[in-house]
Amino acid sequence: MVLKSLIRRFSSSPSSFTKPGKVTTTIPQDLVLKVTQLEKFLQNDCKEGNVTLDEARYFFEYMIHLQPKPSISSFNQLLGALAKKKFYEDVILLYKRVGSMGLLPDLYTLNILINCFCNVGRVCDGFVVFGRILKRGFNPNAVTLTSLIKGLCLENRSMEAVELFMKMAVFGVRPNVITYGTLINGLCRTGKTSIALRIHEKMVDQGLQPNVLTFNTMISGLCREGKMEEANGLLELMIQRGLQPDVPNVVTYNTMISGLCKEGKMEEANGLLELMIQRGLQPNVVTFTTMISGLCNEGKMEEANGLLELMIQRGLQPNVVTYNTMISGLCKEGKMEEANGLLELMIQRGLQPNIVTYTTLMDGYCLLHRSNDAKELQISTESKGCKPYGFVVFGMILRRGLRPNVVTFTSLIKGLCLENRSLEAMELFRKMAVFGVRPDAITYWTLIKGLCWTGNTSVALRLHEEMVAFNGEGVVICKPDIVSYGSIIDVLCKDGLVDKAKEFFLEMKGKRIKPDVVVFNSLIYGWCFVGNLEEAKGLFVEMADQGFQPNLLTYNTIFIGFCFRNGYNKENTADWASNHSQLMKELGRINWFLVSHMHKCKHKSLDFDNVVVSDGSELTASVVEVK
Known part of the structure; x- marks a missing residue:
């Protein structure tokens, strides 16, 4: 034309x-x-x-x-x-x-433009174009509104997408299979699988049949939420409707198998693998790697190795992810020689280990308190502008041109801390910037805990201050949480610095970080340690008021504190037990079964270190009001 x-x-x-x-x-x-x-x-x-x-x-x-x-x-x-x-x-x-x-655009032009805006994260501009469509008297169609729904979903605004979907009838537009599929995918991606299933029901009521991709999306969403029975029901429904997942869509079975493996249901996963083969579908590398991962997580390394061999026998070549999974499993079991052997085999087969491979091996050595084995080389960092005392790096990583990442450094920091070498870990932490690596929350938590364990409280406090400080751009470097606060509060209480610990406790609550049982126990211990039983009692009551169930350590700590204050001791056990009612009145809230059990055993030897009677009887906890 x-x-x-x-x-x-x-x-x-x-x-x-x-x-x-x-x-x-x-x-x-x-x-x-x-x-x-x-x-x-x-x-x-x-x-x-x-x-x-x-x-x-x-x-x-x-x-x-x-x-x-x-x-x-x-x-x-x-x-x-x-x-x-x-x-x-x-x-x-x-x-x-x-x-x-x-040249004046027509509806087709404007639909193309909306689609482009929505795919580059500019859904607001897409709605501006939509307004232009209405202003010019064009009637929007399913393509127009589906693009906008997709744009909202891509920006994690799936509920707004649902609202737009429900208003399609206002514009005289009926959703098609692509519209439904787009919305269902967006809902599943944002963890709203239950709503996605209702949209699916509506779709079927409208006489539209979901395709394989839509079913895969819903099954994947259910698996991520651990709803394996519902996922299996969808798989069966899919097959009943003649949507047999063929080889290009083996992802359906892979998704199901992955979900079962994450739930630890390896027998069911294996059954699904066999069913998959019976139906003429060939498992691929992803299928086997997923099964191997599940077995490794359960510590069944022999079975995982057998599956690896079967995979090779079937003509499938394991990839880097497969080998990394096996190496990770062996490292968790402490089988470092076998892990290194697998690394050599991996290289012989022409695969290049990546940073995950080496970091996994390094983490395995560190867990065995062999961090020196995780350090292969010491190089001078003068060329990088650092002090000449050297910087521990991983020779194999550097020789292969790989860049250490935050996981690499955090693993080695953890290993050093486990060996009570937290100051060396602190040096390594300071050198992360040399390689352009920025510590994350886990790095800070690991190092703060390590410093606290080794008595370097002042260093831990400075690091905590740095953690919550603002950088030049006004962005928090790393948000503290219950782990970092809990570690510092615990060591301060053990050092008798309970007033300082209380400051951190109040600061933590001011940041809306909810204390847990561990934090309460640390503070109760601290106040009992310095003889301030009133503060300890107040925390005990606050703990119960916030819905936390005191554990045996809680009772152990506060009972001993009250006993020592009142002059009771281990040699005067019968006297202490017979006067338990006085303790009940002072505490206000007490575990009735625990006290009654102590009363029954008033002439038996009580171990104050464990608050467990010598015959090993079990203690339960049910808080009641005592008047």
Whole structure:
């Protein structure tokens, strides 16, 4: 059509290559050639998706210089082809140039533009274009609203997407299979699988059948939430409706198997694997790797190794993830020689270990308190502007051109702390910046706990202050939580610095970080340690008021504190037990079974270190009000 219309236009116009006054149908050959190429590009290449960005730009430039200009539908073909190839930003830029030429967009053009805006995280601009559609009197269609729903879902605004979905009827638009699938996917991605299932029911009520992709999405969502029975029900429903997951969609079974493995239901996962094979589906590398991961998590390394061998026998080559999974399992079991052997085998098979591989091995050594084995090389850091006392790095990682990440450093810091070498860990922490690695919350928690364990309280306090400090951009470096506060409070209480610990306790509550039983126990111990039983009693009551169940350590600590204050001791056990009612009145809230059990055993030997009677009887906890 483009070629014929252009020929007609040039046929009716005087040619600059003919004598004045004469009209000819002769067209310059180079122009005919370009027009023919343009026709082929729009009618064939754009429809089939065989376009490159450079080619599209070339023809776009050619089109905007043609006189008269091609119609908007020709530009739609070009822009639509680029959008399908995901050149969204380029389409937005080219659209602006189309508008500057005075060509008015139609509904198809504006739908393309909305789609591009939504795919680049600019759904607000997409709604601006939607307003333009309404203003110009166009009727939005399913494509228009589906693009907007997708845009909202991509920005994790799935509930707003549901609202828009429910309003589609207002615009006279009926959702199609793609609309439903888009919304269901968005809901499942944001953990709202139950709502997604209701949308699925609505879809079926409308006479629309979900496709394999939609079922996969719902099954995956249910598996992530641990709802394996519902996921299995969907799988059966999928097969009943004739949507047998074939080889390209083996992901359905892989998703189910992954969910079962994460739940520790390895027998069921193995049964599903066998069912998959019976139905003519061939498990792939992902299937086997998932099963191996599940077995490793349960410490069944022999079975995992057997599955690895079976995988190779079936002609499937394990990838880096497979080997990393096996190495991780062996490291957790402390089998470092076997883990290293697997590393060598991995390299022999032509696979390049990545940073995860080496970090996993390093973590395994550290867990065995062999952090020196995790350090292969010491190099001077003078070249990096650091002090000349050297910086412990991982030689194999550096030699292979891999960059240590935050997990790498955190694992080694943890290993040093486990060996009571927290000050060395602190040095390593300071050197992280040399490699451009920024500590995360786990790094801070690990080091603060390590410093506290080794009595370096002042260093831990400074690190905590640094943790909550603001950097130059006004962004919190790392938000503290119950772990970091709990570690500091615990060591302060053990050092008798309970007033300082109380400051941190109040600061923690001011940041709306809810204390747990461990924090309460630490503070109760601290106040009992310094002889302030009133503070200890107040915390005991506050603990119960906040819904926390005191454990044996709680009772042990506060009972001993009251006993020591009143002059009772281990040698005077009978006297202490017979006067338990006085303790009950002072505490206000007490464990009735615990006290009654002590009363029954008043002439038996009580171990104050464990608050467990010598015959090993079990103690329960049920808080009651005693008047």
